Amino acid sequence: MLHILLERLRQGHRTVAFPREMPPLPPRYRGLPVLSDSPCATGCPSCAGVCPTGALGADEAGLFLDLGRCILCGACAAACPGRRVAFSQDHRLASSTRAGLVLRPGTRPTVTPLEPARLKLFSRSLRLRQISAGGCNACEADTNVLTTVVFDLGRFGIDFVASPRHADGVAVTGPVPQNMRAATLATFEAVPDPRVAIAIGACAISGGLFAGNPETTGGATPHLPVDLFIPGCPPHPLTILDGLLRLLGIKTP
Numbered sequence: 001m002l003h004i005l006l007e008r009l010r011q012g013h014r015t016v017a018f019p020r021e022m023p024p025l026p027p028r029y030r031g032l033p034v035l036s037d038s039p040c041a042t043g044c045p046s047c048a049g050v051c052p053t054g055a056l057g058a059d060e061a062g063l064f065l066d067l068g069r070c071i072l073c074g075a076c077a078a079a080c081p082g083r084r085v086a087f088s089q090d091h092r093l094a095s096s097t098r099a100g101l102v103l104r105p106g107t108r109p110t111v112t113p114l115e116p117a118r119l120k121l122f123s124r125s126l127r128l129r130q131i132s133a134g135g136c137n138a139c140e141a142d143t144n145v146l147t148t149v150v151f152d153l154g155r156f157g158i159d160f161v162a163s164p165r166h167a168d169g170v171a172v173t174g175p176v177p178q179n180m181r182a183a184t185l186a187t188f189e190a191v192p193d194p195r196v197a198i199a200i201g202a203c204a205i206s207g208g209l210f211a212g213n214p215e216t217t218g219g220a221t222p223h224l225p226v227d228l229f230i231p232g233c234p235p236h237p238l239t240i241l242d243g244l245l246r247l248l249g250i251k252t253p
Contacts (some may be wrong), residue, residue, distance in 0.1 A: 015152045018238065019245060019252040025089055029236070030072045032090035033065050037105035038082060047076040047085055053202070053209060056085065067093060067109060068101040068205040068221075071233035092252070094230045094243025098221060101205070101229055111228065113249035118194050122168055123248050125157045128198070129167040129191065133184050134216065135174030138234035139201035143171065145237050158244055164188070169196030169227075172220035175203040175210040181217050188224055196247075197224040200240060202233045209233075 016023040025031075048056045055069035056076050063084060065076075076085045095101045095109035103109070113119055132140050143160075146153040153159060161167050164187045176184055188197060197220065202208035204219040211218065220226055230243045242252045 014149045015155075016150060018151075018241065019250065022253045023238070025091065025236075025238075029089055029091075030074055030087040031236075031239075032088050032093055032108065033067065033070065033072075033077075033103060034086045034088050035063050035065060035103060035105045036082075036084040036086075037062065038084060047080040050075040050079045053206075053211065062104060065103045066101060066206070067095075067103055067231045068098060068229060069202060069208070069211065070231065071202050071208060073233075091236055091238045092242055093232060093235065093239050094228060094246065096228060096247075098205070098226070098229060101231060109229075109231075111243060111246035114196070114227065114247060118196065119249055121194065122196070123157075123250075126169070126196075126244070126248065127159055127161045127167045128169050128171045128196075129162075129164045129187060130160050131170050131172045131174075131180075131184055131187050133172055133174035133180040133204070133220070134177040134210075135201065135203060139173035139203070139232075142234045142237050143173065143200060143240060146241055151237055151241060153241065153244075156245060156248070156250065158248075164190035165192070167191050167195075169198065170224070171198040171200055172204045172224070173200045175207045175213075175216040175219050176223065177216050181223065184220065185223055196227045198228045198230065198244075198247075199224075199226045200230045201235060202231055205229050205231055 053069045055066045096112040199220040207218045210216045
């Protein structure tokens with residue numbers, strides 16, 4: 001027992017101070033993409049051509065990047081000779097709407113808190129049933145780590161539960177393959193009203209790298225009334241936590 005107490009003293013306080021303070025992120029962390037409105041080189045296909053998910057493109061309004069399809073690989077930034085695409089260390093990637101994930105120069109995704117009725121119910125206690133719908137386990141792992149002592153999701157009244165009957169909503173990861181579509185819908189339907197739906201990761205938002213595959217169905221977006229989109233491949237735990245807190249009206253840095 002003495003050894004346990006001494007080790008606890010040696011380790012000190014392990015829970016990050018977020019959202020009161022922003023914990024340091026590693027130098028190689030790749031966060032919110034930043035687009036420049038400077039002109040592209042004539043006929044240059046470099047940026048869009050290397051994107052593995054077709055997230056980057058241009059139309060009559062100019063350059064855009066669909067964060068819901070982006071896997072944050074950084075290939076576009078490395079390929080762009082005009083440096084029109086760069087990646088910041090900003091962890092705030094979540095959006096209340098799918099359209100809000102389509103970035104243009106000078107724009108960023110935003111999260112609007114739940115409407116008053118659901119916010120009153122869930123602001124102090126939000127229980128989620130996580131649905132692993134064909135994911136590679138990366139998003140699942142970064143969701144899981146929120147329950148550790150480092151992030152301590154429970155201090156905000158948010159937790160994951162084993163049954164949808166005990167949940168206030170679902171958190172879907174993965175591209176929802178055909179053989180998980182019915183189970184995903186049934187799990188959501190089993191959650192009592194009012195409820196929330198959250199799509200975590202590029203696969204759950206758009207199908208990610210598996211978009212267009214006949215065995216997948218485009219993630220949770222086509223099937224559920226999603227309240228919160230958390231992009232990434234996988235999203236950093238801070239990105240997930242930040243999105244959840246802002247959905248509940250809690251200010252974050």
